[in-house]
Amino acid sequence: MAKKIVVENREWEKKENKFKYCEALENGNILFFDAPPFPFPQDEIDFLLKQKQGGSAARKNIAYKPQIDKITNHDTKDPASALRLKEILSNYSKRVTEFLSVLLSPYAKQWKHDYASFRPFQEKGRKLRLRARNDLLHVDAFPTRPLHGSRILRFFTNINPTENRVWNTSDDFAELAKHFAGKVPVPQSPGYDLLSRLTRKMKFFARKAGVKVPLRSPYDQFMLQMHNFLKENQQFQQNCHKDRWEFPPLSCWAVFTDQVSHAALSGQYALEQTFIIPQKALLCPEKSPVCVLERLSGRNLVDTELLQKQLHL
Ligand SMILES: [Fe+2]
Known part of the structure; x- marks a missing residue:
């Protein structure tokens, strides 16, 4: 089960703690901060809190893509407010990244800076299709952006001034995989049979x-x-x-969400920044989901040929 590791008193600046927080995360724990460990101007928070929950609660979160400096899923008709929203999410993304570059310095040179998101919806009672529901326990997986064994690390901030954000967590990936072995089929190794090789070729062409x-x-x-x-x-x-x-108002937390099973039960107005951590940057790669699964199944589950193609196509 995930333990709460409170990070305080600028302990991350001590040399002896260089690996402490990466190890805590890779052991399936949650790093907790009772306040943002970086500046967060009140006028930015006030602007975000004024963003109305859209008519459809089935809408996705608002995403900020740092590589192209764009926001998506934002339906404002007012260009000035869209620009301000993008600016605030960009600021958040930069500040989190700058802070984690110190706290998690062993990862910083190799991580991929992924999307940030703003979650203006009340999670309690949110009407989503079952597989998209946040209030059911799950481990994260990306349907459209394959990870090939890289990890999903997420940093959250609850900016709601009065309401806690409430989560449940359960067993970590290793326990779940052991428990459900056989019930969830483990796919064959890459290139195992003619059909999988043909499918792969067709995908390359596509x-x-x-x-x-x-x-x-x-x-x-x-x-x-x-x-x-x-x-x-x-x-x-x-x-x-x-x-x-x-998670009280203004607290922050960081967790490998592909490892710690979690469910967001209630809360409104949170920010989040995702980092993709490659296998080679991990301190305890043997604890990562891909290694756990390869040990359990006795199969190679990462297709290095696909990975190369993905990088170059
Ligand atoms: Fe999740």
Whole structure:
């Protein structure tokens, strides 16, 4: 079960703590900060809190893509307010990155700076299709952006001035994989049979022709299946051991969400920044989901040929 590791008193600046927080995360724990460990101007928070919850609660979160400096899923008709929103999310993204470059310095040179998101919706009672529901326990997986064994690290901030953000967590990936071995099929190793080699070839051609087909490794396929299996498994959702987490106003937390099973039960107005951590940057790679799964199944689940193609196409 995930433990709460309180980070305080600028302990991250001490040399002896260089590896402490990366190890805590890789052991399936949650780093907790009772206030943002970087400047967060009140006028930026006030602007975000004024963003109205849209008519459809089925809408996605607002995403900020740092590589192209763009926001998506934002429906404002007012260009000045869209620009201000983008500026605030960009500022948040930069400040989190700058801070984590110190706190998690062993990762900083190799991570991929992924999307930030603003979550203006009340999670309690939010109407989403079952597989998209945030209030059901799950481990994260990306349906359209395969990770080939890289990790999903997320940093959150609750900017709601009065309401806690409430999570449940349950067992970590290693326990879940052991428990559900056999129920969630582990795909065959890459290039195992003629059909999988042909499918792979067709995907290469499709991508060369400009069609955005995700090149999933067996690991990515498994993680998606596991994500869906857990959300659809009523018995697991009802009977598994749960720990309740209350994240108060202005607190922050960081966690590997592909490892710690989690559910957001309630709360409105949170920010989040994602980092993709490659296997080679990890301090304890043997604890990562891909290694756990390869040990359990005795199969190679990362397709290095696909990975190279993905990087170059
Ligand atoms: Fe999640």
